[in-house]
Amino acid sequence: MKIYYVSVLILLFAIITGCNASKKEAILCAGATTVLPVVSNAAEQFKLTHQDVNIMVNAGGSGVGINLLGEQNIQIGMISRNITQKEIEKYPDVHFVTHPIGKDAVVPVISSEIYDAGIMALTIEQIAKIYKGEIKNWKEVGGPDKEILAVDKEMSRGTRHVFMKIVLGNEEAAAPGADLVLGSNNEEQTAIAQSDAAIGMLSNAWINGDVKGLSIILANGEVVEPTLENIINGKFPITRNLLLITNGEPQGEIKEFIDFIKSPGGQKIVEQAGYVSLYQ
């Protein structure tokens, strides 16, 4: 009887370890929802030519990507902002190496109803006042008499870092005027489309008919539209690099995958997703 139990145990053990041995090599990626469409499309194409490689792409936001890489749970982090000094200090064992794969702009966006009512451009200062809670009604900036629904994002999101650094001067500034705090680009886009008086922040590629991108009035009075052209020539004030990060210089299949995204074929995916490629 005892032998029977022991042999069952051994069998179980063998099954568990056997499963591990037969597992396909997987590259795990996670992070910014801004970078996600590029990497997941690139992974699809990469797998066509490298059938023995399995690539898993997850969302979570830039902060999550950095933390997961810092804890060495993933091989590639996707981020849409720079790594902060604090984050580098948090993981002394990890040597973060960044790989730019494209460029993007963070655009202040508003509900189409407000856009159609005539608000097509604001100054950085006006946007800052909205997020500080000093401007609460659209009529204070020349729009209709409607209360502003200021949509904020989770603190560690890349889009928020880039946006708040320009608008409030500090990437982790609190926004006391915010009415909602949301996460991914999809969530933010949905909330602004559902409302008729919302303002938020989105990556340039996520603007559509219901969610309109605002032009920004510069200090000298010039109005800059959020067009690809203005992002390429650097006129639009809130731009950022889309980055992949690895722990140390990438090796083997991970390097091949990153090189593929940087290649002309991979950069086409970046352009198709609505971002600015490395060649533009």
Added chain:
Amino acid sequence: MSAYISKVGKGYIIISTLISMIIILLILGVLFLSSYDAIHGGGWRLFTLTWNPPNNQFGILPMLYGSLVVTVISLVIAVPLGIFTAIFTSEILHPKYRIYVKSFLELLAGIPSIIYGLIGVAFFSVWVGELFHLQSGRTIFTAAVLLSIMILPTIITLCDDAIHHVPQKYREVAKGLGLYKHEVIITSVLPIAKTDIIGAVLLALGRALGETMAVMLVIGSIDKIPTPIYNLLAPGQTITSKLGREIAESAFSSIHFSAMVFMGMILLIIVLALTFIAQQFLKSGQRLYE
């Protein structure tokens, strides 16, 4: 041989019990150890109003308020509805149809919470916004109503069992005394089923306190207690929605992470305390028919 099997069976049962107990103790221990940094570094400052990790401010009161308010409101909505429906299915509805109605309700209880969340975000929160002329329908009230819908099937089906299990003789005696049907239900059936009904409510309360996904999507996720404090048509945050949104952002073993775990521990303590109180309460009210 059969004595041997009996021994093995006994050993298996004891080991299973031990494993369950160890898991509970481990969870409590891990939660306490992981939140020690926050308790040690923050102390009473954990019970303040501002949550701002970059400034090392970890006030959990807004989340605590959100969790309690959302749960209480959802119970206030769902408990009376649930008990009345259970009275209908077990006392008034023809027994032939009871099983169909009941299996349908149990189907509802099995719907994954993310489905409720999606319906909440896509339709329900928009309706709430339009109904009350709000800027945004993502409010504490929305989350509470959504939760009450989610826990309703649990309450109905358990209360229905409780009422159904009251032996027929009590009804017959009450009827024999000349009571009307509603008097029979109020004076004899419900008091006898009381213990099990309270158990049903407790189970629903546990689910409401712990629900994450659906609440997270519709509550607005603002770490503020609304002004004035009873304004339920304002966005808020619960402990679970906060954990769901932020736990992956906080680095393991940072104070931020520790404070998040502390919130989880508070939630567990609330649930444990409620269970304990309810058990004490139930002891005095033993089932009459046993």
